[in-house]
Every structure is written in structure tokens, then in C-alpha cells.
């Protein structure tokens with residue numbers, strides 16, 4: 506069954522077409538990566554899906570329903586988002602931030618129930634922050650911040666996760682930890698990922714976007730080729746298979762030898 510269908514999506518800002526006729530499907534349970542150069546439209550595409558932007562034309566169908574027709578809370582019950590690093594939560598504690606994720610299930614003046622708090626605690630345990638509930642967000646490390654925001658996304662109980670460069674600013678240890686955590690959730694996931702090796706390691710299939718257009722969709726083996734990396738990033742690369750995990754592995758080369 507399909508989780509998401511995008512048909513002929515176009516999106517413009519100030520008469521400039523940023524997304525040009527985008528169509529693709531995501532199967533239930535798939536982990537899908539979007540790769541492409543800076544400014545190619547990855548974040549803009551995700552923002553059209555999590556409704557920060559409204560498509561100029563085309564259709565987005567989520568769980569067989571037209572996305573634009575869902576009420577805001579209904580949408581939040583279905584889609585959880587980890588956007589690029591945000592400082593909005595500066596002064597809040599980890600527990601307060603994660604609690605906010607329960608808002609789709611609350612009416613305006615309703616307080617958090619015992620059940621909400623239990624869900625928050627269980628989720629903090631899942632991401633390894635059970636001992637950090639009372640710490641202030643601004644004092645967490647980059648990896649802890651991302652884990653707190655993942656926990657906030659998880660308590661929404663949505664079953665579709667959108668990640669916009671989730672490993673930005675994380676060292677390799679935290680990158681792997683975060684991606685393992687997300688992969689283990691087994692949720693349908695759509696993630697914009699800069700690191701081609703991480704994308705190849707975790708994604709079932711990849712969507713390559715360049716200048717607002719999809720230029721290739723397929724498994725990492727089908728998509729990541731020397732020719733494609735040259736075409737879209739302008740770099741020379743060696744593409745091989747890691748002998749241990751059998752995943753595509755890319756080494757990049759300098760243009761000056």
C-alpha cells in the first residue's frame with residue numbers, strides 16, 4: 506500500500522518555479538532519501554509535504570486522502586517532522602519540548618494527562634534521554650538536541666516521519682546513532698540527506714533532485730553512479746561496495762589530483 510503519492514507537484518515563489526512537475530510514490534514502511542545539491546529544492550519539497558508551503562499545482566495524497574483537505578491536528582497525527590536545526594526551543598527543558606508533541610491530541614485548555622506524561626517518559630527512554638528530562642535545550646549537545654526533537658516527533662504517534670538533513674552538525678558517532686534510531690523505528694520515512702554514504706547505507710530507495718526536477722529514482726545501487734555524481738555535484742568519485750555491509754560506498758576525489 507502507498508503512504509504518499511505526489512502527482513505533478515509544482516511550486517513557485519515570486520514567479521520563480523522552484524519545484525517543476527514532481528511526481529513520486531512512497532510505499533508504506535519504506536525509508537526514502539532525497540539527495541541533490543544545495544538549492545536543488547529538497548527542503549522546499551519537504552515543506553510542501555508538511556504544509557509549510559502550499560503547492561502551486563498538483564496533488565499530494567497521504568494515506569489515500571488529499572493532504573490539503575486534512576485539518577491541522579489530523580495532519581499532525583499523521584506526519585512528524587524533524588526540520589533543520591531550530592533554536593525555537595532555547596529555554597525549554599527536554600521534557601517540556603517533548604510534551605509539546607502531544608498537542609495534536611489536546612483541546613485548547615486541556616492539560617497533559619498521566620498517559621501523556623507516561624508516553625513522554627517512555628519515548629525519552631527510547632532515545633536515551635531518560636536522565637536528561639530537566640535539562641535546558643540550549644545546554645544539550647548537537648546529538649542530544651536531535652534526539653530530543655526526534656522524541657518530540659515520536660510522541661505525536663504519527664506513522665510518517667519527515668527529516669530535513671537530520672545529521673547536520675553531528676559528528677559521525679551521533680550521525681550513525683541517530684540514523685540507527687530512526688531506522689529501528691520502522692516508520693515510513695522521507696529524509697533529505699546530504700551525505701551520500703549515509704543515504705546509501707540507510708535508504709531503501711533514493712530520489713535525486715536537481716534544479717527543482719526529479720532526475721532519478723531507484724535503489725542506492727541503481728542511483729549512485731560515477732556519472733550521476735559528476736552530473737549533479739560536478740565531482741569525481743569512486744563508487745564501490747563496502748565488503749562488510751555490502752552497501753554502496755563512495756570516495757570523492759579532488760579535482761586537482
Ligand SMILES: Nc1ncnc2c1ncn2[C@@H]1O[C@H](COP(=O)(O)OP(=O)(O)OP(=O)(O)O)[C@@H](O)[C@H]1O
Nearest residue numbers: 518519523541542543544545546547548549550697
Ligand atoms: N522563502 C524563499 N524565498 C525565495 N526563494 C527561496 C525560498 N526558499 C527557498 N528558495 C529557493 O528555492 C531553491 C531551493 O531551495 P531549498 O532550500 O529547497 O534547497 P535545498 O535542496 O534544500 O538546499 P540545501 O541543500 O542548501 O539545504 C533555492 O534556489 C532557494 O534559494
